[in-house]
Amino acid sequence: MEIAKTYNPKEAETKWYPYWMDKDFFKSVPDQRKAYTIVIPPPNVTGVLHMGHMLNNTIQDVLIRRARMLGFNACWVPGTDHASIATEAKVVKLLADQGIKKADLSREEFLKHAWVWKEKYGGIILEQLKYLGASCDWSRTRFTMDPDLSDAVLDVFIDLYTKKQIYRGVRMVNWDPLGLTAVSDEEVIHKETNSKLVYVKYKIENTNEYITVATTRPETIMGDVAVCVNPTDERYLSLKGKNVIVPIVNRVVPIIYDDYVDKEFGTGTLKVTPAHDINDFNLGQKHKLQTIDVLTPEGKISEAAGAYIGLDRFICRKQITKDLQEQGLIEKIEEIKNKVGYSERTDAVIEPRLSMQWFLKMEDISKPALEAVLNNDVKLIPEKFINTYKHWMENVHDWCISRQLWWGQQIPAWYDNKGNTVVCKTKEEAFELLKINNATIKAEEIKQDEDVLDTWFSSWLWPLTVFDPNIIKNGWENANADLKYYYPTNDLVTAPEILFFWVARMIIAGKEYTGLKPFNNVYLTGIVRDKQGRKMSKSLGNSPDPLELITKYGADGVRVGMLLCSPAGNDLMFDESYCEQGRNFANKVWNAFRLIQGFEIGNVEQPQASKTAINWFENKLSEQLEIINDHYSKYRMSDALMTTYKLVWDDFCAWYLEIIKPEFIDGKSQPIDKTTFNATINFFESLLKIMHPWMPFITEELWHLTQDRTEKDCIIVAEWPEVRKINQETLKAFEVVKEVVTQVRNIRQQKNISPKEKLDVKEKSDVGEHYSDFDSVIIKLANLSSYSYTKEKVEGAFGFMVLNAEFFVPLTGNINVAEEKDRLAKELEYNKGFLKSVQIKLSNERFVANAKPEVIEVERKKESDALNKIKSIEEQLASL
RNA sequence: GGGAGCUUAGCUCAGCUGGUUCAGAGCACCUGCCUUACAAGCAGGGGGUCACUGGUUCGAACCCAGUAGUUCCCA
Numbered sequence: 001m002e003i004a005k006t007y008n009p010k011e012a013e014t015k016w017y018p019y020w021m022d023k024d025f026f027k028s029v030p031d032q033r034k035a036y037t038i039v040i041p042p043p044n045v046t047g048v049l050h051m052g053h054m055l056n057n058t059i060q061d062v063l064i065r066r067a068r069m070l071g072f073n074a075c076w077v078p079g080t081d082h083a084s085i086a087t088e089a090k091v092v093k094l095l096a097d098q099g100i101k102k103a104d105l106s107r108e109e110f111l112k113h114a115w116v117w118k119e120k121y122g123g124i125i126l127e128q129l130k131y132l133g134a135s136c137d138w139s140r141t142r143f144t145m146d147p148d149l150s151d152a153v154l155d156v157f158i159d160l161y162t163k164k165q166i167y168r169g170v171r172m173v174n175w176d177p178l179g180l181t182a183v184s185d186e187e188v189i190h191k192e193t194n195s196k197l198v199y200v201k202y203k204i205e206n207t208n209e210y211i212t213v214a215t216t217r218p219e220t221i222m223g224d225v226a227v228c229v230n231p232t233d234e235r236y237l238s239l240k241g242k243n244v245i246v247p248i249v250n251r252v253v254p255i256i257y258d259d260y261v262d263k264e265f266g267t268g269t270l271k272v273t274p275a276h277d278i279n280d281f282n283l284g285q286k287h288k289l290q291t292i293d294v295l296t297p298e299g300k301i302s303e304a305a306g307a308y309i310g311l312d313r314f315i316c317r318k319q320i321t322k323d324l325q326e327q328g329l330i331e332k333i334e335e336i337k338n339k340v341g342y343s344e345r346t347d348a349v350i351e352p353r354l355s356m357q358w359f360l361k362m363e364d365i366s367k368p369a370l371e372a373v374l375n376n377d378v379k380l381i382p383e384k385f386i387n388t389y390k391h392w393m394e395n396v397h398d399w400c401i402s403r404q405l406w407w408g409q410q411i412p413a414w415y416d417n418k419g420n421t422v423v424c425k426t427k428e429e430a431f432e433l434l435k436i437n438n439a440t441i442k443a444e445e446i447k448q449d450e451d452v453l454d455t456w457f458s459s460w461l462w463p464l465t466v467f468d469p470n471i472i473k474n475g476w477e478n479a480n481a482d483l484k485y486y487y488p489t490n491d492l493v494t495a496p497e498i499l500f501f502w503v504a505r506m507i508i509a510g511k512e513y514t515g516l517k518p519f520n521n522v523y524l525t526g527i528v529r530d531k532q533g534r535k536m537s538k539s540l541g542n543s544p545d546p547l548e549l550i551t552k553y554g555a556d557g558v559r560v561g562m563l564l565c566s567p568a569g570n571d572l573m574f575d576e577s578y579c580e581q582g583r584n585f586a587n588k589v590w591n592a593f594r595l596i597q598g599f600e601i602g603n604v605e606q607p608q609a610s611k612t613a614i615n616w617f618e619n620k621l622s623e624q625l626e627i628i629n630d631h632y633s634k635y636r637m638s639d640a641l642m643t644t645y646k647l648v649w650d651d652f653c654a655w656y657l658e659i660i661k662p663e664f665i666d667g668k669s670q671p672i673d674k675t676t677f678n679a680t681i682n683f684f685e686s687l688l689k690i691m692h693p694w695m696p697f698i699t700e701e702l703w704h705l706t707q708d709r710t711e712k713d714c715i716i717v718a719e720w721p722e723v724r725k726i727n728q729e730t731l732k733a734f735e736v737v738k739e740v741v742t743q744v745r746n747i748r749q750q751k752n753i754s755p756k757e758k759l760d761v762k763e764k765s766d767v768g769e770h771y772s773d774f775d776s777v778i779i780k781l782a783n784l785s786s787y788s789y790t791k792e793k794v795e796g797a798f799g800f801m802v803l804n805a806e807f808f809v810p811l812t813g814n815i816n817v818a819e820e821k822d823r824l825a826k827e828l829e830y831n832k833g834f835l836k837s838v839q840i841k842l843s844n845e846r847f848v849a850n851a852k853p854e855v856i857e858v859e860r861k862k863e864s865d866a867l868n869k870i871k872s873i874e875e876q877l878a879s880l
Numbered sequence: 881g882g883g884a885g886c887u888u889a890g891c892u893c894a895g896c897u898g899g900u901u902c903a904g905a906g907c908a909c910c911u912g913c914c915u916u917a918c919a920a921g922c923a924g925g926g927g928g929u930c931a932c933u934g935g936u937u938c939g940a941a942c943c944c945a946g947u948a949g950u951u952c953c954c955a
Contacts (some may be wrong), residue, residue, distance in 0.1 A: 006920070190955090339955090387884055388953060395954080496952090531891085533951090564906075565892060570885095571951085573892060581907070584920045591918035598917070639894070642906065657917085664916065742924080749924045755915065834901070841899095847938040855899050855939095862901075 003597065003705075007590035009554025009583075012701040017130060020700075025068075025716050026135045028075035030485035036072035037489035038064055039463045039519075040136065041502070042144060044083035045122040046090050051528040051536050051574060052495060053125070054132065054546045055566060058559045059525060059637060060493045061134050065693040066632065067490075068135075069720040075486055076135060077466045079142035080123055084408035084455045085179055085345045091117050091407065107406050107450075114407050131547060133555050133696045135716070140466065144458045145409070148469035153409045153458045154425055155472035156509070161413075161423040165361045166401070168413070168421070172278045173400055175353035176343040177299030177313075181404040182357055183343055184454060184501075188350050190339040197266065198321055199331040202227060205243040205252055211236070212331050214266025216338060217276070218324065219316040222249050222305035223294040226272040228283060231257040233268050247329050248320065249306050256287050278352050291354065299351055313351070358402040358411060358451070366396050369507035372517050378507060379521045381635045385496060392500050401454045408452030417445045460505035463489055463518040476514040489519045496524040523635050526571040533573060549579055556695035557583030563641050563694065585645060586698050589691065592653050593702050596680055599662065602671025609776035610676040613659040616734045617683055620651050622724045623731060628690065629723065641694055648687055655738070656683070659777055681706055686721045736802055737774045737781075743800040744782040747809055751798070758785035762794050765805040799876055801827075804868050806876075821877065828873045835866040 020026060028035075038060050043053060060076060068074035091114045092102050102110060126141065142149060160166045173182035198218050201210035213227060224246045229236040236255070243252045253272075260283060261270045274284030275293040284291055294305035301308040301316050308316045324330050341350035370393040372378045373386060380386050402411060413423050414430035418441075422433040427446060434441050464471050468483035479487075488510070494503060503522055510518035528536050528543075536543035549558045560582030566572045624647040631640035660680060662670040685706055692699040692715050703715035744761060747753070761784050775787045794808035798820070801807070841847050842859055 003917095005918075384885060391883065391954075500953095527952095570893085575892085575907095577907070578892085580920075584918095587920050588918065591921085593917085595917035634896095636894090642894090645906080653918090654922085661917090667916085669916075745923060746925085749912065752912085755913080755923075830901095841939080844938055850938050851899070858900055865901090 003594050005591075005594075007554070007587045007698060009556060009586065009697065010551075012697040013131070013133075013555055016697055016700045017133065020135065020714070020716055021138070023712060023714070025714065026076070026137050027139055028073055028137050030481055031073055033071065033073040035486050035490075036064070036067035036070075036074045037077070037486040038075075038491055038493065039077045039466055039489055040079060041492070041494045041498070042079045042081040042142075042459065042462060043125045044086055045080040045118055045125075045143065046083060046087050047080075047125045049125055049128040049546050051543055051546060051562075052525075053129075054558070055525055055528055055562050055572070056493055056495065057129055057134050058132060058562050059523065059566075060491075061132070061696075062559075062563070062637065062693040063491055063493070064135055065696060065716065066720065068716065069689065069692065069718060071719065074135075075137055075140075077140045077142065078126055078129070078134070078136035078138060079140075079462075079466060080126065080144070081455060081459055082118075082143065082145040082408060084403055084405050084452055085176075085181060085183070087114070087118070088405050088407040089179060089346060110406050128547060131550050131555060132559065135696070142462075142466045144455070144462070146469075149458065149461070149465045150409045151425075152461055152465045152469045152472050153453060154412045156461065156513075157409075157412055157453065157457075158423055158425065159472060160360060160365075165365060166358060167361070168356065168358050170354055170356050171359065171400070172281045172352050173355055173357055174341065174343075175297070175351045175355070176346055176348050177295075177297065177351055178346040178348035179343060179405075180297055182353075182355060182400055182402065183345070183350070184400055184456075187344040188341040189344050190341055192337055193340040195336055195338050195340070196321075197334040197336045198324075199267065199333070200247065200271075200324060201329045201331055202244040202246065202271075204239065205245055207242075211239065211244055211255070211269060212267045213269045213271045214334075215271055216336070217273075217317070218320045219301070219308075219313050220273045220276045220294060221246060221271065221320065222301070222307055223273040223275050223292040224251070224253060224271045225274060225284065225289045225292060226253045226256045226287065228256045228258050228261050228270045228272050229268060230259055230261040230263045232259065233261075233263050235268065247324060247327070256283075256289075258283060258286070275354055276352055281352075281354070293354060295351060295353070297353075299348075357400050358413075358449075358453075359398040360401050360457075362396040362398050365512060366393055366504070366508055368511040369393065369504055372507055372511065378517045378519065381521060381523045385499060385524055389499060389504065393504060399454075401457045402449075402451040403454055404450070405452050408455065409458060411449040411451050411453060413449040415447050415449070416441050456501050456505055459502060460509045461513075463487065463492075463506055463510065464513060472513060476516075479514070487514065487518070488516050491521045491523055492519040493523045493525060495527065497527070499524065521635070526566060528574050529571050531573055531575050533571075536574070544576065549576070553579040553583040554586060554697070556586045556698050560585055560641065560645075560694055563637050564645075566638050585649065586695060588649055588653060589695075589698060589702070592648075592657060593684065593705065595657060595661070596684060597705065598669075599672045599677055599680075600669065601674050601677050604671055604673045606673040606675045607776065608773070609780050610660045610673070612773050612777050613656055614676065614679045616730055617651065617656045618724065619727050619730045620656075620734075621647070621683065621686060621721075622726050624651070625690065625721055626723045626726075644690055644694065648691065652683065652687060655781075656680075659780055688715060689718050689721055692716070692718070733774055737777055739802045740778055740807060741781045743802065743807065744778075744784070744809065747798050747800070751811070753811075755783060758783055760784065760786050760788075760810055762788050762790045762797070762808045762810070763805055764790050764793065764808065793875065793879055795879065801869065801872065804865060804872075806872055824873055824877050828870065828877070831866055831870050831873065835863065835870065838862045838866060 040060065041056065064074045064076045094117060095102065095113060129136065157166065174184070174188045176183050195216045197214050197216055199212050199214050200218060200221070201212050203210055211227060227244050239255050243254050245252055256272070260279065261268065272280045272283050272289060274281045274289055274291040276295065292304055294302055295313060296302045299313045301311045301313070303309055308319065311319065321330070342348065343350055370390065373380060373389050380389065412425055413421055414427065414434065415421055416434045416438050418438055420434055420437055422430050424430050424433060427443070427448070430446055431443050434446060464483065464487070467486055468480040471479050471483060492503065506518045510516060530536055530542045534542060546558065553561065558579050561579030564578050564581060565574060624643055628640050628643050631643060660672070660676050662672045685703070688699045688703055696716065700715050703709070703718070744759065748755060753759070759782070761778070761782065778784065779787050794810055797808035797810040799806055799808050838859055842863060848856060
């Protein structure tokens with residue numbers, strides 16, 4: 001069988017993914033086995049695969065594949081999120097490019113366009129996930145705006161409204177003047193910005209005096225309804241009861257006193273503009289002030305301002321500053337840095353704005369979700385996020401759930417012409433309900449609320465409704481078989497930035513509607529950054545295209561590369577070279593197989609070295625597998641991967657295969673015995689299984705090359721290897737062997753002796769032939785002509801020590817005595833220093849009195865070992 | 881302004897209960913090798929005041945306090 005010299009990922013990827021699909025290996029239906037479930041964090045339906053998804057989904061796939069091999073009924077539910085604001089923005093832009101304005105369309109027309117667009121481009125990202133090998137149960141693919149899922153969202157709204165947890169009211173919200181919608185606190189990003197602090201003089205009524213007020217937002221002056229100072233501020237005590245005149249509009253407003261005002265900031269005075277700042281709003285409420293909204297939803301100056309009407313807020317800011325300057329009302333302008341809120345989705349500067357919105361009360365409903373995390377019922381990994389979570393949940397605000405958009409679930413609230421409101425699913429129901437208080441109402445007079453619900457108000461139900469969309473209606477007792485089987489899910493893998501947006505709210509919804517948590521563990525991945533530590537983003541152009549990486553390095557290579565640099569919860573500095581390392585690893589495995597499959601099995605006796613190697617590797621494999629399993633159990637993904645990597649590359653390829661590899665004599669490879677060959681194939685298959693979650697494609701390919709397989713005998717459903725009893729002695733002995741071999745190779749390197757030239761090695765050991773089983777291994781790996789034991793020193797030989805044994809390599813050439821002496825002297829010095837430190841410790845009475853007995857025992861052993869070593873080095877030196 | 885985390889080799893990170901010759905790994909680097917599986921490789925090697933200062937302890941990378949730098953969250 002002729003096999004390519006380098007692994008070709010493309011071939012395996014295009015072969016095995018369709019094969020797995022065809023054989024339904026990803027598909028899960030409830031059965032007798034235990035379930036292992038992951039629901040995907042649904043990517044935006046408009047999204048394209050980026051490095052964050054890559055990381056996230058690779059981890060999920062590793063977990064799900066391993067669970068499948070461990071015998072669980074593994075179910076990974078995929079899907080997409082309708083992402084109301086992001087998607088609507090995209091559709092609006094697309095239509096604008098075609099010359100269609102959203103404002104010219106009816107709601108129905110717009111939604112029609114949106115759905116067409118969604119059907120055409122939505123879900124590209126799910127197709128992309130397949131390239132990376134994601135073994136999702138695609139038959140379960142869900143979309144948060146699937147009719148039945150949307151229905152569940154409305155059920156929740158109605159239910160919570162009925163429970164009086166949802167209310168409508170005028171509140172200060174974060175208004176996005178570009179997206180023309182309110183956004184939640186979490187969707188506001190505060191950025192440090194250079195601003196101008198303008199000191200404006202307000203004339204005190206009936207005097208020629210002025211009071212100076214500092215503001216970064218002079219364009220809101222027209223909305224001023226008071227000037228506020230701190231009651232303890234002596235500078236302004238005399239102004240009590242006076243009024244000031246607001247510039248531009250010449251409105252007379254009072255001076256009020258409130259200790260909210262920071263005496264240190266600016267001039268210690270505050271202009272109060274209740275319509276445009278949350279704190280001013282609170283002040284306005286407290287002091288019963290009027291509110292004047294001087295801005296339109298688009299962020300332009302409104303009619304109510306009485307000046308600059310129609311001007312953009314930022315242009316107005318400049319203009320008004322200029323005008324005030326001309327009127328001599330500006331004392332000074334300072335450059336300052338302050339935090340300004342930007343919309344996460346549109347990057348517009350957020351405007352605090354009063355508007356009528358729907359809210360969910362969070363105080364009571366969030367309590368069980370806080371509990372669940374604090375008592376470790378839901379585990380956050382890494383744990384450091386518990387603090388953040390706690391902090392947030394204890395200071396939670398009511399959740400503004402309405403959005404002034406069309407793409408999403410329209411709020412099921414209905415209004416009549418007399419100000420009555422009912423909440424129910426259909427207009428017919430609404431008609432019946434409204435008639436109770438408004439007998440004469442006509443159907444056409446009923447209006448549904450124009451707003452849709454926040455996207456997170458649907459995705460918080462994700463782990464429930466992907467299995468049973470009727471859960472809200474029917475209740476947990478009547479949940480369907482799927483939900484009962486798969487819920488609570490096992491692991492959730494997501495980014496820490498949506499811990500509150502999404503994770504916390506899923507726990508809330510889960511607790512509210514099933515009494516159970518939605519998942520056992522939350523694995524929070526890091527943020528993918530570039531080498532300079534910058535977050536990968538489209539605008540910076542520093543994010544590689546994952547699909548290009550896959551083309552370049554293979555899916556397995558990229559998966560390995562991604563996870564090599566991803567400690568749990570820490571950000572990862574991604575660099576393409578990691579993918580290269582992954583690709584090289586795949587190639588290494590490929591070539592290990594090329595070697596094995598090239599063996600010619602012959603009727604020959606099994607060499608002792610092979611016997612020993614097999615015994616050793618059996619133990620090594622179990623030892624490392626145990627460690628790997630442990631890493632998995634603690635979600636130390638990169639550690640589990642690195643342990644696998646070293647087991648395969650170092651232990652199997654560099655040591656094991658080199659030992660059992662038949663020799664080359666007269667240009668001809670010698671045959672291998674059947675026992676060794678079979679053992680090697682077994683080892684290799686075990687290793688393939690251990691590698692499979694990380695590298696699904698190459699392992700499946702090789703699985704089918706090691707043996708003829710039946711149709712469904714695939715590694716994806718193979719059994720995870722078991723840990724056998726480990727003989728520590730064997731493992732320890734082999735470490736000594738490795739050291740001896742390395743020392744001999746070292747001598748070769750130093751003395752410039754060809755690896756092909758055979759050497760003799762003699763071991764002087766008081767304990768005799770203690771590792772004689774391993775002699776043949778040393779002979780082979782160090783390329784020796786003989787390995788023998790001696791009671792005497794060997795004159796005229798290079799020496800080295802491993803543990804307490806001395807080794808001699810007699811060489812025909814001249815030994816450089818001075819060089820040897822120098823080397824030995826250095827070694828002696830080191831050992832004497834070491835001995836000294838041990839002896840100081842041992843002569844310290846307090847150490848002997850306080851340290852644990854086993855620690856003291858270890859120290860005594862160190863002492864005697866060092867003494868022996870020193871003695872032997874001194875002898876060697878003397879003999880030179 | 882309030883809170884949380886981080887700082888260990890050139891880079892990315894381990895280091896779990898304070899105690900093995902404990903200062904580690906991978907990559908990068910240096911030297912020698914185109915040795916019949918693999919140059920995407922093999923063999924060998926060098927490299928760190930564990931951010932700084934103090935404390936606790938017989939003993940500190942690890943515990944405590946402070947300082948500096950840095951990241952994130954909240955206001």
